[in-house]
Amino acid sequence: MDDLIRNLMTLGLTEYEARVYAALVGIGEGSARHIHEASKVPRPRVYDIAEGLAARGFITIRRGNPHVYIPVEPAVVIHHLKSAADAAATAAVQGLDALSLDARSKNSPIWYVQGEWSIRRHAESLAMGVTHDLAVVCLDYTQIGEFARLIADASRDHPVSVLLPNGKRGIRKPLGNASLHVPKPFCTFFQENIFERIYCGPLSVDGSTFLLEYIFIADDRVCMIVYREDGVRNAVVITLPFITCVQRQFVNRMIASAERIEGPARAEGGP
Structure with a gap:
């Protein structure tokens, strides 16, 4: 599990986001209490972490009392994370290259x-x-x-x-x-x-x-x-x-x- 969390963090999730999403994949679906027990993320944080993941399209929420959280297919989430990481890497290379161009043109x-x-x-x-x-x-x-x-x-x-x-x-x-x-x-x-x-x-x-x-x-x-x-x-x-x-x-x-x-x-x- 630790390797999985590290890999998800490398792709752009925070530790708590990685733990909440991995826990949901493991249990299939669950309430905040179920996620807390499976992920060891403090229960008060589960709510805002889950809402953030839902806003990014990584989980869906069935509103009720209590709310039930359902993970989106891992292949979809990983593809999105990888695309975002690739785009960030390309933008970083371009930005650094532009800085290098400016510096070299001066020096x-x-x-x-x-x-x-x-x-x-x-x-x-x-x-x-x-x-x-x-x-x-x-x-x-x-x-x-x-x-x-x-x-x-x-x-x-x-x-x-x-x-x-x-x-x-x-x-x-x-x-x-x-x-x-x-x-x-x-x-x-x-x-x-x-x-x-x-x-x-x-x-x-x-x-x-x-x-x-x-x-x-x-x-x-x-x-x-x-x-x-x-x-x-x-x-x-x-x-x-x-x-x-x-x-x-x-x-x-x-x-x-x-x-x-x-x-x-x-x-x-x-x-």
Whole structure:
């Protein structure tokens, strides 16, 4: 019984709640006196504990003299407790990650990001912080949908340029007012040594394989690079101006020489 009470407490019940509910499951149904005798919870407390459990949908009460308390099916209660615990854990991770993001953005010009939620959170933060314009280099179309809304939202208030080396093939979600571009060769050295070798192909370094997916550049202040290392998705966020300005110049040069194509929204009859 002690292990059961501890497990119920781990799922979010207080000790008295766990004892009252477990006692009811054990006796099937009963009055406050029966619950007190089975649970060892002080009888005056049984009433308010039972009312609280009823309010949460964990027991039902047949009103009378005396009241009779009946437990809801344990599988239903455990599912509810587990869902609530999972939601609380997710909210806690998000809150802590947001605090971490704020702290790192103040204290470090370069930081690494792991986990899908964290990557999306950082990309959203970058897009919301745009003051002039946003540039995006998209090299993995299988994932563009996850950032389509971010790009479309940013394009409502600021110019957004998206470089698509393979054209708009594979893009099924509108990208708002963003201008879409297919890059063209403009410099042999850049084309062969940077674009084709680093941007568009896997890089092998010290036994690991790196593959670039996205580059986001907000103004020329923040650069976020999303990549895969041996198949695992990561990102690096850079605010060091020596790097962000150089990256932005590369992208600006690519945009200047690129062929502009219609975005999906315009292709469907938009202005």
